[in-house]
Amino acid sequence: MAAQGTNPSGASAFFSGQTLMVATVYFLPVLVPALFGWMNMVLAVPAFYVLRVFGTRGGTTLLRNGLLLAALIALLLNQMGVFLFSLTMLPLGYSLDRSAALGEGPARAGARGAITLAATWIIFWTIYGLAAGMNPYSHLLQLLDTGFTQTFEAYKSNADLPADVLLDLDRVITELKLLIPRILPGVLACMVLMTVWMNMVAGNTLLMHRNPEKAPWSGYSGWQLPDQVVWLPIVALVLTLVGQGRIRDAGICLLLVAGLVYFFQGLAVFIHLLERWRVPRYLRLIFYFLLVIQSYGLIMLAVLGISDVWIDFRRKGRDDQAGKD
Template structure:
């Protein structure tokens, strides 16, 4: 789909190379969901790329034709539901393209994209719930509860486990059954944030590599949050420590969201430091793997992100006029 302009009207016609590539990208999660199902969460990337490279008007025509071909494939494979869910990423792509056209920084673009994707998913699952005659949120809670129960039954059937271990496991699962309904809104909010973040980073990185003149933002290491957002973890922590009942649950959910948001900033700081110190790429990969494997690594990055509000680890060697940092 790489291109240098939008002056070729044949690009958006049916069966052009670009159209077929768009169709292939969107039909893969439908064709082999077990292998490519994860692509549903990053399908705003190809749409955002097309809109930026070909322009909104021609890009929309190209996407329309490619998606019509993909829809035909989904219909033949009897996977229309999966395909319809993949379309929920399109509003996010248009939101990011709009933010890029307005010259908005990553933080504002991410906020706009988060609201857009959240409303899109709420609308999708509401319509799905109405047509299916059930409440998707309650159904999810029931599935999680049944999963915990099934897990305990599997361990319980293992005669080699001591009674003390089974008793502890039963207590842990019982506590999880009580905890999950309280924090599920925060977990779902984090899923929306993570999805928007992945699509923004992947889409902008792809543009920087293939069409740098079309990239709306600088590299990820320069992205930063507004300083005023530091009140989010402060308020969340206060609600968690002082509040009771639903207020405390809201504080926990906000704390999850704040932790994830500042993890994003901490990761940007970490990447910036690795770049400043000219750490070889293979060592960077080792550091990234360690952060993923070690659970406390994610917490450390969130703390690093919050600390950057006051310390500004990226001040040295940073060009204040560089676009896409705020």
């Protein structure tokens, strides 16, 4: 069972402050998608937070009331499609709350959440495709192909570009058109993992700051993958190097997924080291910015994450904590 906190006075009332807050969070991406569209990817956070703070029953009532108000606004704005997609994040919020109630660690909770979100999105887009009479996956590939073609045509119409530059650009775009269908499953899987990761980190951080007794996990710097996951990049690398055709494509997709999950671990190790060395906050922000803008920064963090399996950079911190206890 999730934490069954006692509902504050008026929490279940339809027009309570909490209900209006939930409604606001869910209708902002519908009201101003150009400005708040990014919120669609973190809408499991309010659900997770509400369920942890008010308990499963009280949280569900609060979410129901808030979502009904948001749905009414979406209906009036003729934006029900956008609103319905935002609802696909709700199962992830419930999944994270369930994992927290069971005492699961971040890795297991993330795996459960990824399966939940992937299944939810597959169901949503399958129903959407049946209703629209098209295949969403094929439509996405067609949109990407058209986008590449339009990009090349835009550059081609620029008379200032030399012929050799246009030739190189044409070759790159042609190669991308051939590559994208091969790696798109891996890219979509990475999108699922990235979405789950963002919601877990944001939700747990919010709870640690506002309701620390409800936070299910420690700070992000202590999150760690099971050692057995190291077989994922090993298998992916073998399939990529020795496989042919679809097997090699599967290896590339697995390699993308492995690189991302070990980027998560590498980032946790990096944050832990900055905390251990007591690096000032403004310098940390500079380091984070440099990692983002450098093309090799993400790769370095992924390598750091894999190295942590054998070196265990955070062992000293755990030993120090054990000594204090």
